[in-house]
Amino acid sequence: MSTTQTSKIEIIKAATTKINEVDFENLSFGSVFTDHLFECDFKNGEWQKPVIKPYAPFLLDPSTRVFHYGQAIFEGMKAYKDEDDAIWLFRPDENYKRFNKSAVRMAMQEVPEDIFMSGLKELLQLDEAWIKRGKGNSMYIRPFMIATGTGVIANPSDDYKFMIILSPVSAYYAGEVKVLIAEHYSRAANGGIGAAKAAGNYAAQFYPTSLANKQGFQQVIWTDDATHTKLEEAGTMNVFFRINDTLFTAPVSERILDGVTRKTLLELAKSEGINVDVRPVLVSELVEASKNGSLKEIFGAGTAAVVSPISGFSYQDVYYELPKNENSMALQLKDKLTNIQNKLAEDTFGWTVKV
Ligand SMILES: *Cc1c(COP(=O)(O)O)cnc(C)c1O
Numbered sequence: 471m472s473t474t475q476t477s478k479i480e481i482i483k484a485a486t487t488k489i490n491e492v493d494f495e496n497l498s499f500g501s502v503f504t505d506h507l508f509e510c511d512f513k514n515g516e517w518q519k520p521v522i523k524p525y526a527p528f529l530l531d532p533s534t535r536v537f538h539y540g541q542a543i544f545e546g547m548k549a550y551k552d553e554d555d556a557i558w559l560f561r562p563d564e565n566y567k568r569f570n571k572s573a574v575r576m577a578m579q580e581v582p583e584d585i586f587m588s589g590l591k592e593l594l595q596l597d598e599a600w601i602k603r604g605k606g607n608s609m610y611i612r613p614f615m616i617a618t619g620t621g622v623i624a625n626p627s628d629d630y631k632f633m634i635i636l637s638p639v640s641a642y643y644a645g646e647v648k649v650l651i652a653e654h655y656s657r658a659a660n661g662g663i664g665a666a667k668a669a670g671n672y673a674a675q676f677y678p679t680s681l682a683n684k685q686g687f688q689q690v691i692w693t694d695d696a697t698h699t700k701l702e703e704a705g706t707m708n709v710f711f712r713i714n715d716t717l718f719t720a721p722v723s724e725r726i727l728d729g730v731t732r733k734t735l736l737e738l739a740k741s742e743g744i745n746v747d748v749r750p751v752l753v754s755e756l757v758e759a760s761k762n763g764s765l766k767e768i769f770g771a772g773t774a775a776v777v778s779p780i781s782g783f784s785y786q787d788v789y790y791e792l793p794k795n796e797n798s799m800a801l802q803l804k805d806k807l808t809n810i811q812n813k814l815a816e817d818t819f820g821w822t823v824k825v
Contacts, residue, residue: 479508479592484524487599492638494602499774500610500637504597508589508634511618512579515628520589522596525635533620535627541617542669543572546773547730548608548639549594549825551601552813557594557825560811562587564730569613572666577626578615585632586613591825593634605812606641610774642775649704649768650687651753651785652678656695657703658725665724672706679705687784689770693753694725700750707770707778708732712799713759714766716745731771735803737819742806744799753785760790768792769800777804 484505492502503525510520536542547565550558566587570580590611594601601609613634619627655678658664663671675690682690689705702720703709708729711718717739722728739746759765760783770778777800782791809815813822 479589480519480521481592481596482521482523483596489599492600494638494640497638497640499639499642500612502637504600504609504636504638506593506596507636508593510581510585510589510632512630512632517582517585520585522589522593530618531620533622535617535619535621538622539617539624540668540670540673541576541578541627541630542614543569543576543578544612544614544667544669545569546667547611547613548773548811549601549611550608550812550822551598551603553603555598555603556813557598557601558811558813559590559823559825561730561734561821562590562823564733565613568667568728568730569615572668573615575663575666576668578617579630581615581632589634593636594825597636600636600638602638602640603812605808605814608639608811610637610639612637639774644688644775644778647688647770647778647780648686648789649689649691649780649783650682650685651691651701651756651783652693653698653786654678655690655692657690657692659695660724662724665722665727667727675706685784689780691783699753701753701756702726704768704770704778704780707772707775710735710767710769710771710800711751711756711759711765712767713755714764716747717799718747718749718751720750721748729772731773731776731807734807734821735771735777738803738806739799741819742803756783757785757788757790760792763793765790766793767795767798767800776808777801 487505506522507525508522511518545565573580615630615632617627618631619629657675679690691704692702694700694702702725720726736746768780779800782789810817
C-alpha cells in the first residue's frame, strides 16, 4: 500500500447550487449528482494534492489508457442522515479495502486510506444538504478510478485519476423481477476478474442480460463458467435462496464478489436465529425445491437495492414461479438492515460510522 502523506484537501466551492432544481420525491436511481466532486491524481509516481471542486465534465486525450484497455474500477456505498442531522456511513472500511483489492487485480495504483476516507468525509460534509433524513433515503457514493496515462501501448498506465461523486437516492423498487438462469454466458471465471469491482465486468454482462430482457426476464442468474450447474450471482447482486426456513448463499470465490450486503445479511440472519448455510447451491437443487414446494424465496443483495426479491426463474425453457410470501425473510431482513443504516434502530454490530 502506498504511504504517501496527503496535505489538506483544496476546496473550490461551486458558485451556485443545483439543489433547488431537484425533485427529491421522484429520484431515479443514480441520475442526479450533487454540486461537488472529489478528485486526486496519481502522477509522476505520487499522489497529487487532493481537491474538491464543482461537479463538471472534464477533458481526456483520445489515447487515454482507460478508453483502450479498460483499467477502471469503482465502489458503491451509501451515507445516511439521522434525526439529529448527523451523517453516517455503513461499513466504509469494507468498501475501502475492496477498492484496493480491485486496484491490485487490475494492475492499478492503490489509493491511500487517508485520501479515500478524508476525501469522502469532506465531500459529504460540503454537500450535506443533499442527504435527506428518513427511511429509504440515502446518498449513493460512487468512488472510482481510471487509467489516465496516454498512448495505445498495451501496458498498465503510470497515471491514474481517483474521484468520488455523490448521487442522492430514495428507496429503490425494481418491480417484479423474473430471472433467467445462465446456461451459456458467464459473468466471471476462475482466474478472471469477477471478484474485482471492475467496470469491464459490467460491460460483459450487458449483452447476455439484453438477450434475457428480450425474452421477458429482468435479470440473469449467473452460474459457474465451467459447468453451469452452480448458482452464483443475480445480475450485479449476490443471491440468496430460502428453502423451507434455511437461507442459502454461495461462498465468495474468484467468481463471486464479496458483497458487503451479503456478509451483513448473513450476520443479521444469524442474530435473528435464522438458519444460514453458506455453500454452493446447485441449479438442480433449486428446480427440485421449486417442484416439491420447499423453495420459498430467492432474492438479490447489494448496496443499491439492499434486497431485491425475485418472483420466478426460468431454466431450460421451463418457468418456475415462486410462492407469494406473507412472511418474507427478504423483507424482514431488509427492514432490520435499513433501520440500522438509517439510525432508526440501535446498531449493536458497530457497522455505522459517524462522518
Ligand atoms: C457490487 C456488487 C455486489 C454487491 O456488493 P455490495 O457490497 O453488497 O454492494 C454483488 N455482486 C457484484 C458483481 C457487484 O459488482
